[in-house]
Amino acid sequence: MAQAVRGSARVAVIRLCNPPVNALSTTTIRALEQEVNRANIDPTVKAVVICGANGKFSAGADIKGFPNIGQPGMASLEPVVSLIENSEKPMVAAIEGMAFGGGLEVALGCHYRIANVKARVGLPEVTLGLLPGAGGTQRLPRLIGVPAALDIITTGKHVPATEALKLGILDELVEENTVEAAISLAERVSDQPLGPRRLCLKETPKLPNMEAFLEEAFVKVKKQANGCFSPEMCFQAIKASVYLPFAEGIHKERELFLIQMFSGQAKALQYAFTAQRVSEKWALPTGASWKTAAPQPIRKAAVIGLGTMGQGIVVSLLKAKIRVVALEQDRKHLELARGAIMARLERVALRMQQNGLKLDGYMPDLLHFTLDFGALKGVDLVIEAVFENMAVKKEIFHKLSAACKPEAILATNTSYLDIDEIASVTSHPHQVIGTHFFAPAHIMPLLEIIYGQQTSPTVIATAMKLSKTMGKIGVVVGNCFGFVGNRMLNPYLEQCYFLLEDGSTPEEVDKALEEFGFKLGPFRVADYTGLDVGWRSREGQGLTGAKLPLGTPPRQRDGRRYSPLPDILYENGRYGQKRGKGWYQYDKPGGNVAKSDPWVHGFLSEYRSAHRIVARTITQDEILERCLYSLINEGFRILSDRIVSLPEAIDTIYINGYGWPRHNGGPMFYASVVGLPRILTKLQKYAEANPDIPSLQPSAFLKKLVALGSPPLKEWSSLQGSQHSRL
Template sequence: AEYLRLPHSLALIRLRNPPVNALSLAVVNGIREGLQKAMSDHTIKAIVVCGANDKFCAGADISSFSRSSPGISFGVVVDEIQRYEKPVVAAIRGVALGGGLELALGCHYRIAHAEARVGLPEVALGILPGARGTQLLPRLIGVPMSLDLITSGRPVGADEALKLGILDVVINSDPVEEAVKFSQEILDKPLEPRRLLNKSVPSLPNMDSIFSEAFAKVQKQYPGFLAPETSIQALQAAVNLPYKLGIKEEEKLALYLQKSGQARALQYVFFAESSVHKQSPPSVASWQTASPQPISSVGVLGLGTMGRGIAMCFAKAGIPVVAVESDPKQLEIAKKAVTSMLEREASKMQQSGRAWTKPTLTFSSSADMLCESGRFGQKTGKGWYQYDKPLGRVHRPDPWLSEFLSQYRETHHLESRSISQEEILERCLYSLINEGFRILGEGIAASPEQIDIIYLSGYGWPRYRGGPMFYAATVGLPVVLEKLQKYYTQNPDVPQLEPSDYLKKLAAHGNPPPKDWQSLAGPPGSKL
């Protein structure tokens, strides 16, 4: 942060940490040093705080979250600003997000450009506003709106922030110039009414129900996420405790979230989302340099009009075709049509071979038996469970199923055993993760981040778990490898459980983070 003396007995503290003036340890120390310099200089009457490059501050430096930084906490700096006997005015341009807004809340006045945005988006990173945000904001704008802004993390524009009371002045000109003029106008005004830490949270008669509704809302909107609910607990502390005790509760809850696996996962996702679009294809392959691969055979699913045409095209090109059609009637129609087309083609040109078909599916009599007994699931009230009524949702165990399974085991000489939830999860998830390592080793995926973002965006993997490859690193690569080896030994007919060579290479290095995998395992063997 830069410290400048201005005319009219004013000082300017400008945050400078491109590109968004993030609050690194050096920036926080610079802010504090500048404020102390201004306070000790009797010729300085007021201080303006702003950011360089048309941005106030986008919050804490996320890359430093996992490191314990020595020195004073930023929350203490925010409190010191409020207690200063000289007015401190925040001049906001661009964004004031997270710690940037907390810094502004510590200032006695807040002036912003009309296009500025402010907010506390920490929940998206699995944490809460831990530098007094949960304690100061409700003292300024009340509990209901604080709950909305903090649990959703949504930023608001300057006009809305002005209506809410977060900002004091919104202008279309330079906020620094306006803050300089404004500072001269408020020199004689008392600062005590502007110190949020000495205020109480505005009381409401239905406060308990407000918090109950807030808990219910976030549990429905963000199931499984810790940060929204924990933020509500911090806001409850602002209501129920004096400020000094409230900030201690905020610090305790912030530490709990910071140490949680969710915070690490969500911060990993934040960086992964911003990095995947910059990544090159694996092995520097591109459509300009990739060579076509030979096609040895083709499978066609469905033998409707389009499927028959596709099968014919490849057959005419001399490429073996395997076509699958589940409808026997449609299969017969297709066989006649394809045979007729091939015979016509054969009369025009020499054709090696002929279209042959054979059944490729094995059928179980159990399926026929279940259908014949009317066990179609919920719609008939009978399936794996018994239901209270057709299309009902209340289910209970079905004695018939137990008897059927017992007879089936006896007929096929099978021994029953209990399968724990842990084993079910491991066999499902680790086989998925194993395939991820395979495509990394084959050069199909450029990075573990690519795989994770695909599963987060398209397959419903919870964001707070970080993605399957991040989850593997959380569990530990040696653990994943050991479990896969165990399950593959027990089930040698399941190739998905055979550990990939790429996983073995990485596990030999212990449990490296995903960002180091490619450098440790070497370049992938791209097939492109």
């Protein structure tokens, strides 16, 4: 609701009140309209301040109400924003916390805007598959110009108050007492003319080369959207602000909003938004709930192993204002890491300053480099980040068991390895947990949190709280080889290699998956991360040529089909971008421009001839089906094994850690849209054609769901089996 409060003898204060973030529900919008009308007719009120309760202006519309938009009885926000704007009494927005979406649109309807220096503003509707629907695409360009409005609206980014002031979104900033400052401003302007302050009366500033600018901007927006339609719709609405009168622009905005509101992409993006929150609610299969456990405080942490991943973890902890002990094996590696970490911290500080954010403290002051395990005695948490080798990790954890206090949490950053085997060498296995960071660790948002058989709920709760403190998305998963993300990735990558064997090219596979929405196809990703990384993982599993027993067929491992293509490239010194050649060629080592490589094409032709493979033309549909459906199929196996209990957890992992296009909702959501019977039929077809590829055999759980009539995704969890180990 909205409450009227007397701010002074002449100023009324209207407070939005719908905790926790003052979402603009139908009730709140109607209450706001009522209070604005009341202030407008009250002769004692000369000006009005609109603010939010509990230090927050408004986070905008409540996503739970989206399905009811357009239904009878639903209040529309734009007429209320127009009511505010057309008032004959000065309206001042007092912004604290955040003004997002409809919250910022209300503020844009006000004649003046004042904000706390720590506040943020933005129009993030595009991230939910929508566009601002209460005049935001028409008022913001009139206020700050098209280039800045395009940047804010088509990306949905949050703008710090300091930047918003420079752009002209805000009129004033204050350190504290925002509402009191707004009342003072309202009193000062109570007799000022309002015409120049009404954005509906302004024209959008035109650039000298406006048509050329818009053409170029549209190409850029479309490229960055990567198949997502909402940024393009936002562009069209902003373009309308340039060429149409205000009222017609509002009509165009509403028309585009309704098109997007009921689109499949909007449903997928809104699902992705809620899936992230739902995936945090999973209780452990034992019945214990980490959600009710009290997390331990983490005041001081240690990171062991300061390679690329370890360096990123150190920076993540420092950004969270946690003291860090950084430990390496020798002086040379320690000094190299020191230089790299300091350089990263400088870049982080520069980015924060560019975004108008202030550092509360100098991060390097929280950091201590050492070679001594004795320095770990007082830490609350250790994150081991050495390379993927079980023997090395067990040796380190054996040392940690003696060096750390009993209540210290011992975490391993691992992509594949068995958490229980690592915990077995410690005297406190209940304190051991897996923390799978994604590179670069200080930038990538996902954190897979892997519990073992003895990991305590308190330790899981602590890891989840730590992920939030670091600004990451933590997802709790069970212990199996590859956990969730990498376990699903394996059959996907297998199919990519098998497609090359069957006659496709890296360019064709990458093109199909990039057009689906991935920013980079699998072979571009392999070149970027380095073919040596994948080779080391396979070498550790005994899959590369060096560890094969005599007599093993060249394209089989343990009786199943295996492609040695990436191994052969690696053994030919083709490491990817770092060497200037991998699946593609580059103009120089470390170059970013991937070009088709005749050597790779010749090599694939020779490989097929050597193995008597007759190359055939492979369609884009087959590429997508074999890659995506094999990945989805493994997702159903993971659900059946209760490695996670929610399909939303799988989707959250794949969107935030593996580049799955958010506008397709995640692999399990995508499966529900495509239709489970279709996926089952296609998998059966490909499995019959490739009996030596077990990953193509349809999951028993997928078959079960189809037999049950393909129930909606939200019901899948209740139909899962009991958990068992897949190690």
